[in-house]
Amino acid sequence: MRSLPLLAGACLLGLLSACATPVDDPLAPSTAGNVDLKRYQGKWFELARLPMRFQDACVQSEAHYNLKPDGSLDVLNRCRTLGDEWLRVEGHADPQSAGHNDKLWVEFDNGLSRLLPGLTRADYWILYVDERYRTALVGSPDRKYLWILSRTASVPAWEREHLLAKARQQGYDTKRLVWRTADRDIAMMH
Template sequence: MRRLGFLLGLCLVALLSGCATGGGDTLAPKTAGPVDLKRYQGKWYELARLPMYFQRDCAQSEAHYNAKPDGTLGVLNRCRMLDGEWIRAEGNARPQEAGHTDKLWVEFDNWFTRLAPGVARGEYWVLYVDSRYRTAIVGSPDRKYLWILSRTPSLPAWERENLLAKARQQGYDTNRLIWRVSDRDIAARH
């Protein structure tokens, strides 16, 4: 049942974020500029996120990206529940506009997207990625969704604060962030 809720939530978020923004929003956040998708691929830990329905029970989340020869990314999102169970969703990401790799459409592979292709897709804007591709900030242009990502499951406080400052400068409410639960805390609940 949790898996169904996770997948339905991903569809809903994708659908709503795809419809929520207009093309001429001059107040939209600034993106990172060209993103090297080959360097971006791999495993990212979600350190923090804004609250959203489809991740409501996730204690830990990961995103795995795989650059494809056609310029798209394969996407595998994993969510670990407090009981230790992992659920997953797979999809694809592609540039919203050819040659602009900082603004992507993400579409998950499920019954809804197969029923209505191209309708349930979400906007995935890379707002920041450091020069070593070790940390990133991703959000939606309507500022409803935000993820702070890292190649490691934790960061030093100074680096975390630097990422939070960047997100605040873009107009995101970082006071509402939900932080990754540690492995130790999950193990203590069993």
């Protein structure tokens, strides 16, 4: 498994987040409120995302979060390409303000983040998580980034529509979403 070619992407995401919607902007999307990071940790499958250059090669992606004693999260993102190669990038997530864990800063480990800590951090806002911590919506306050996440690689049509409706209510353009490629479809492409 080689390192995800996300240095440029992570840097871009960080630079874009520096220009993002101010946290106190009344037009910013609302977040989930109190999120239990102990329950949130673990493996999440990306069902869909808004297009972004640093994930162009990804047909299946997943995120792994591990809660640390200090309340931050270790992050491991993995991505499967059409060539059946798994790429990865590691980082960490920290609450943006004490006592509020629905708005996190995420920073991936790369040369620039080690040279200039904080410069490449990006908004990771948990917009919605269901009561069983089985599905979630994550986005950025400027609405340029959105991920639909699930503990399983697929969800029933009614649940998908529920998540899409929640994203639209928050002002995200769900018509542009890139959906996870099914395993059977990847097999047929080879």
